[in-house]
């Protein structure tokens with residue numbers, strides 16, 4: 001199973017299963033801005049739902065380097081009948097790390113807009129598409145997407161979308177400014193790193209994908225038989241309250257290596273993570289893919305502890321420092337499933 005399918009398998013098979021099995025409250029992954037967001041807002045008594053969806057769903061610095069151009073779909077639907085709203089004018093702002101990358105107006109007569117992201121080394125973004133002379137909007141749909149070429153989707157991390165709807169149903173009838181629904185969503189591009197680590201004289205390839213920020217100091221600690229890595233992170237409660245947040249780290253461990261195990265345990269800044277935050281995907285016969293998934297409430301809990309420990313420290317850490325190691329006792333979600341047993345498990349439920 002290739003990584004995209006493995007990933008989709010996690011999203012659509014393991015994750016819904018976990019929601020049924022675990023009594024704790026997990027936020028569904030679909031709302032956390034990984035590859036799609038379904039957002040709702042209302043205007044003039046109508047509930048309108050905006051889908052922002054990236055294809056393919058798994059985009060990483062590695063796939064971008066090999067020339068991939070993600071297609072972002074925008075689709076506005078009437079929540080009462082699920083029909084696509086036509087003649088939608090979208091004012092789309094995309095920012096990353098607080099820096100605006102794009103702000104432009106787009107229009108789709110059939111309602112379904114596509115923007116092809118074409119990362120390039122140019123220093124500004126050029127939009128290619130037909131421009132409506134009156135709306136001054138680039139017009140396109142999913143079959144004839146508009147393209148954006150330049151410094152966009154060129155690096156990993158979270159891309160923040162702020163979408164304002166200016167027209168619906170008719171081309172020339174603008175919604176009053178105070179009735180224009182505004183949607184905010186996040187899509188993430190994973191940072192990929194490949195490391196060969198030496199254990200007892202043998203080299204094992206470890207791949208890591210970070211869907212939040214770039215991983216640094218990726219090392220193997222032989223005395224504890226654990227992987228260590230860190231990621232830039234601002235532990236600031238006020239900041240955390242105001243951002244949409246989902247930290248997802250994906251580590252592939254060859255199952256021939258001494259790191260491979262029945263279960264896994266992990267710490268962040270020396271705080272032990274609950275085993276249910278570490279998901280194991282065994283659908284690949286040669287490696288375990290371990291997902292550390294932290295929803296906003298979990299990150300806020302961690303932040304509380306990290307801040308308490310650093311209360312007198314002027315040099316407050318600006319990192320999330322991870323360890324990941326094999327565990328004989330940890331029972332992680334997904335760990336007992338493999339490609340053969342999953343269907344049975346599901347049928348029995």
Ligand SMILES: [Cu+2]
Nearest residue numbers: 087108109171
């Ligand atoms: Cu139109």
